[in-house]
Amino acid sequence: MGFKLLLKFFSFFLVNFTSLWLVSFGGQPRIEKQEFLVCGDSQVLIVDYQRSKDSIPAVVWRWDAREATELLEEYQTIYFKSVDDCKVVAGGKQILISSSSGGVALVNRADKKLVFYTHVPNAHSIELLPKERIVVAGSIAKGGNCVEVFNINEPEKPIFRDSLYSGHGVVWDVKKKKLYALGYDELRQYTLQDWYSDLPKLNLEKKWKIPGISGHDLQLSPKGTELFLTETENAWTFNLKTFQFRQLPELAGIANVKSFGQHAKTGQLVFTTPEQSWWTYHVKFLNPVRSLAFPWLHVYKARWVPIN
Numbered sequence: 001m002g003f004k005l006l007l008k009f010f011s012f013f014l015v016n017f018t019s020l021w022l023v024s025f026g027g028q029p030r031i032e033k034q035e036f037l038v039c040g041d042s043q044v045l046i047v048d049y050q051r052s053k054d055s056i057p058a059v060v061w062r063w064d065a066r067e068a069t070e071l072l073e074e075y076q077t078i079y080f081k082s083v084d085d086c087k088v089v090a091g092g093k094q095i096l097i098s099s100s101s102g103g104v105a106l107v108n109r110a111d112k113k114l115v116f117y118t119h120v121p122n123a124h125s126i127e128l129l130p131k132e133r134i135v136v137a138g139s140i141a142k143g144g145n146c147v148e149v150f151n152i153n154e155p156e157k158p159i160f161r162d163s164l165y166s167g168h169g170v171v172w173d174v175k176k177k178k179l180y181a182l183g184y185d186e187l188r189q190y191t192l193q194d195w196y197s198d199l200p201k202l203n204l205e206k207k208w209k210i211p212g213i214s215g216h217d218l219q220l221s222p223k224g225t226e227l228f229l230t231e232t233e234n235a236w237t238f239n240l241k242t243f244q245f246r247q248l249p250e251l252a253g254i255a256n257v258k259s260f261g262q263h264a265k266t267g268q269l270v271f272t273t274p275e276q277s278w279w280t281y282h283v284k285f286l287n288p289v290r291s292l293a294f295p296w297l298h299v300y301k302a303r304w305v306p307i308n
Contacts, residue, residue, distance in 0.1 A: 034263065035060070035305040036270055037095070038283055039086040040298045042066050044097055046109075046305065047283075047292070057283075057292045063095070063112055065103065070114040079103030079119055082298075088305045089128040096134070098123040104136050106152065116152045120144070125218065127170040129179070131195060133159075135202075137167035137181060147181050147190075147202065160201055164188070169218025171227065176240070178205075182218040182229055185210055187238065211236060211245050217257065217301070222264035230257040235271075250286050259301035270302050 034049040038057075042065040051058035065071060065080030080103040087096045089106075094115065097105045104123050106116040116134060122141035129135055132152040138144035147167055149160040169182035179190040179202060187210050190202040212231030219228045227238040228248075235251040238244070250269055251257055258278070260271035269286040279298035284291050 034266070036283070037086045037088065037303045037305060038294060038297070038299055038301075039083040039097070040279060040294075040300045042080050042083060042099075043297060044083060044086045044095060045294075045297075052292055055291055055293045057294065061109065063097070063107060065099075065105075068105075068107075068112070068114060071105075071117060075103050075105075075117060075119075080105075082300075084123075084300045085125045086301065087126065087128075087303060092305065092308050094128075096126045096128060098126045098136065100124060100139065104134070106134065116150070116155055118150055118155045118158075120146070120148055124168045125170045125182075127172045127179070129172055130192070131200075133200070135170050135172075135179065137164065137170045139166050139168055149200065149202065159199075162202055162204070166214065168216050169229065171218050171220050173220055173224065173240075175224055180218060180220075180227060182210070182215040184215060185213050187215070187218075187227070187229065206243075208238075208243060208245075211247075217259045219259075219261050219303070222262055228260060228262070230260065232256060235260055259303065261302075261304050263304050264307050270304055272299055272302050 035046055038045040044063045045059050046061035048058040048060045065076050079101050080099045081101040082099050083097060084100045085098045089096055093109055095107050095109055100122050102119050102121050104118045104120055104126055107114055120136045120138045121144040122139040123136050124139045125137040127135050134150050136148050138146040145165050147162045147164050148158045150158055164181055164183045166184035171180045181188045187208045189206040191205055193201040193203040210231055212233050214232045217230040221228060226240055229236050233255050235248040235257045237246050237248055256274055258272045262269055271284055272280050274280050281295050282291050282293055283302040
């Protein structure tokens, strides 16, 4: 008899708790926000995927170098003319930006305040490192072809430099404490050396020849078990345990993929491929298929905003 009463009480509690939860949240279960970054020309956008309607993107945040009054004039008008990478860092609070015209910046999402800036010729990718440092991959240019490290509080003063022909990608693996860099035909693995001294270094541990030429995009997979990378002909994954490359079947046969990434919760792919020269007016998705149009922007890359 006691057991039946206990069962009735539990059922009553469960039904009422569920009803209260539904009322409190508008009768709908909580859906994780799905946002992605888009960069091109002098701009970086954050788009709400779920609020976007048909092919029309719901832009919820925008940074334009031409409107960033904290930047010096040459940065506003020249160095950020062709933004080519953007990443959300610091738990979603800040955004890293690089431009093939030579500009590099770190800005707050909340107030768009400039936290850091510097100039690296043909900058193609950036990453935030421990001890408030930033690493930049520079591609083919006089003063480029490099991996350079900066202190956030000392703009325009590199504290370390290594040569890397056609540097296009840098990724920091916080769990493994490794830095990966992508060049023309090789992938590198660095460790941090003397990092808490005044003369920090990147120690080149390993390198692998990539299955193609003109390495382009480099990202860490959501689970952190592999790298995503692209070159002229194909998109690949690189297993961080077996050190094996595998062609990505979803993008097989698609050349010149400028960027691709996978959503941590849904598994949906986001990618960009050029329509004219190096740019596109669309950001595309797979699983499920979708395309969002940006007719006012020469889009270069798109990246999911990480889920905190």
